[in-house]
Amino acid sequence: MPSAAVEEVARTLAARARWGALEYAFWLAALASIFLLPGRHLILTEIAWLALFALSLDLILGYAGIISLGHAAFFGLGSYAAALFAKHGIIEEPVLALLAAGLCAAVLGFATSFLVLRGSDLTRLMVTLGVALIMREIANQIPDLTGGADGLQGVIIAPILGTFQLDIFGHVSYVYCLAVLFVLFLVARRIVYSPFGLSLRAVKGNPLRAASVGISVNARLIAVYTLAAFYAGVAGALLAQTTAFASLDVFSLERSADLLLVLIIGGTGYLYGGLIGAVIFKLMQDWIAHLTPQYWQFWIGLVFVLIVLVGRERIGSWTGGLRALAERIARRPAPAAMPEKGR
Amino acid sequence: MAVVLETVDLEKHFGGIAAVAGVSLKIEKGARHALIGPNGAGKTTVINLLTGVLQPSAGRILLEGEDITALDAHKRVRRGLARTFQINQLFLDLTPLETVGLAISERMGAGAQWWRLVGTSPAMVEEIVEILGRFHLADVMYERTGNLPYGKQRLLEIALAIACRPRVLLLDEPAAGVPEDERHEILATVAALPADVTVLLIEHDMDIVFSFADRISVLVNGALFVDGAPEEVARDPRVKSVYLGEALDA
Numbered sequence: 001m002p003s004a005a006v007e008e009v010a011r012t013l014a015a016r017a018r019w020g021a022l023e024y025a026f027w028l029a030a031l032a033s034i035f036l037l038p039g040r041h042l043i044l045t046e047i048a049w050l051a052l053f054a055l056s057l058d059l060i061l062g063y064a065g066i067i068s069l070g071h072a073a074f075f076g077l078g079s080y081a082a083a084l085f086a087k088h089g090i091i092e093e094p095v096l097a098l099l100a101a102g103l104c105a106a107v108l109g110f111a112t113s114f115l116v117l118r119g120s121d122l123t124r125l126m127v128t129l130g131v132a133l134i135m136r137e138i139a140n141q142i143p144d145l146t147g148g149a150d151g152l153q154g155v156i157i158a159p160i161l162g163t164f165q166l167d168i169f170g171h172v173s174y175v176y177c178l179a180v181l182f183v184l185f186l187v188a189r190r191i192v193y194s195p196f197g198l199s200l201r202a203v204k205g206n207p208l209r210a211a212s213v214g215i216s217v218n219a220r221l222i223a224v225y226t227l228a229a230f231y232a233g234v235a236g237a238l239l240a241q242t243t244a245f246a247s248l249d250v251f252s253l254e255r256s257a258d259l260l261l262v263l264i265i266g267g268t269g270y271l272y273g274g275l276i277g278a279v280i281f282k283l284m285q286d287w288i289a290h291l292t293p294q295y296w297q298f299w300i301g302l303v304f305v306l307i308v309l310v311g312r313e314r315i316g317s318w319t320g321g322l323r324a325l326a327e328r329i330a331r332r333p334a335p336a337a338m339p340e341k342g343r
Numbered sequence: 344m345a346v347v348l349e350t351v352d353l354e355k356h357f358g359g360i361a362a363v364a365g366v367s368l369k370i371e372k373g374a375r376h377a378l379i380g381p382n383g384a385g386k387t388t389v390i391n392l393l394t395g396v397l398q399p400s401a402g403r404i405l406l407e408g409e410d411i412t413a414l415d416a417h418k419r420v421r422r423g424l425a426r427t428f429q430i431n432q433l434f435l436d437l438t439p440l441e442t443v444g445l446a447i448s449e450r451m452g453a454g455a456q457w458w459r460l461v462g463t464s465p466a467m468v469e470e471i472v473e474i475l476g477r478f479h480l481a482d483v484m485y486e487r488t489g490n491l492p493y494g495k496q497r498l499l500e501i502a503l504a505i506a507c508r509p510r511v512l513l514l515d516e517p518a519a520g521v522p523e524d525e526r527h528e529i530l531a532t533v534a535a536l537p538a539d540v541t542v543l544l545i546e547h548d549m550d551i552v553f554s555f556a557d558r559i560s561v562l563v564n565g566a567l568f569v570d571g572a573p574e575e576v577a578r579d580p581r582v583k584s585v586y587l588g589e590a591l592d593a
Contacts, residue, residue: 006472193460195445195461198448202437211416212396213425214450220455
């Protein structure tokens with residue numbers, strides 16, 4: 001009898017990490033968009049790097065409980081690093097430059113992780129915000145290197161893997177960004193289902209108890225913060241490479257704040273929140289801007305206020321993984337699901 | 344007998360208040376040692392100092408002869424010092440299965456592994472199932488911990504500490520707040536703890552203390568008042584007046 005129980009538990013544990021039908025559907029849809037929506041590849045490119053950026057924030061917010069209002073610090077550093085690598089021919093090949101840019105951001109993430117170890121959410125908001133402001137000011141003060149307020153001009157991106165030249169329609173850049181997103185998503189997915197990922201959720205849930213079962217809370221937080229910085233740096237590098245440009249606005253507060261909104265829309269702690277949130281965020285921005293070119297910011301602001309009012313309870317409570325994703329997707333089109341809202 | 348855990352003139356001040364004032368305590372290997380005292384005597388503070396949740400203002404803590412006073416809390420756990428909490432400190436969003444699995448994977452040094460999936464080690468799964476069974480948690484192992492009845496959560500508190508496979512276990516009022524009809528389950532698991540595990544128990548219930556302990560230390564106002572075998576402590580008139588008198592008459 002015990003062996004049967006052991007087998008059952010082992011099976012259940014293994015099933016946690018199995019791919020669900022909705023996950024396949026999501027990535028098949030992403031793949032299909034390459035062929036079915038060729039006219040929308042420019043905005044899809046933006047969605048892809050934004051999704052990666054949001055995935056990065058989800059790793060620290062949804063899994064480790066670290067809130068940040070300055071995630072653009074890593075995004076921006078990755079952006080400038082990739083642009084500079086290309087401009088000065090330091091690393092010509094974009095994929096290698098991407099990794100190098102991510103590593104630069106990871107170094108900054110590691111160095112600043114010690115600032116977010118202690119303190120409450122409010123402290124962390126201020127500290128992360130401060131780091132992003134400092135990074136922006138540094139970039140502003142060294143115009144010889146960064147181009148200052150004019151941005152970094154004259155960036156020429158070499159063909160990807162020496163073969164695929166980026167085009168003005170965004171065809172190559174979308175496939176490139178989507179591929180990078182997919183690979184890094186797979187890595188993140190693997191990580192969150194690992195013992196390390198489980199320990200992160202424990203640290204988020206109760207750091208005092210986590211330490212009392214032998215978890216080095218600080219070491220885990222440093223590790224995930226550094227990892228998330230790498231992801232954000234890669235996302236920023238994708239932006240720089242696909243636009244052949246980097247400007248101070250990569251460090252802006254709006255960028256960090258928008259990112260939190262993306263996660264509020266999509267939900268945290270199940271990896272797809274950032275991806276779904278990025279799709280909805282960008283499409284809505286695009287749609288409203290078309291509708292009212294003059295007042296679009298007003299409407300977007302209003303929509304955000306409503307989303308946060310309705311959705312704030314959802315942030316952080318989406319720990320049910322795919323079940324939550326299934327509920328979310330099922331809820332949207334089906335009016336029958338309405339009573340669930342009252343839960 | 345060999346002393347496993349020892350404090351030397353341990354002190355902890357909160358502002359001007361001495362919560363723990365010069366406690367020198369010796370806990371012998373395999374002991375069932377109870378730490379009792381009136382409310383506010385500093386019992387939980389002692390546990391917090393022993394486990395590294397708090398840093399002492401003065402004094403030293405020795406685990407198996409080695410000074411662990413400055414050691415981080417998680418490193419003490421790895422050296423075999425585990426605890427439970429008076430007020431549940433659990434991972435409410437995890438299941439008991441994940442909770443116990445977490446502690447075992449940390450103990451096995453797998454906690455930092457990020458490429459392997461949870462539960463791929465058969466030895467680990469076997470141990471999870473064994474512990475959950477022993478603590479009457481097998482039927483609720485897939486439920487969210489936050490949704491469990493209080494009694495089950497108390498059991499998980501102890502199961503989680505046991506999963507760290509401690510040599511010294513500090514139990515901070517394991518049956519606190521548990522309804523009468525569920526207490527026996529918890530007390531039975533405490534009584535059935537492996538004999539080679541040294542246990543330091545904080546408890547208010549004198550029936551539990553005297554049925555469980557082979558040595559009792561009485562803490563009053565942050566200082567050790569009496570330290571001895573249960574019979575001696577029970578006979579001691581000073582203890583009766585300060586503590587047992589109140590508790591037994593009430």
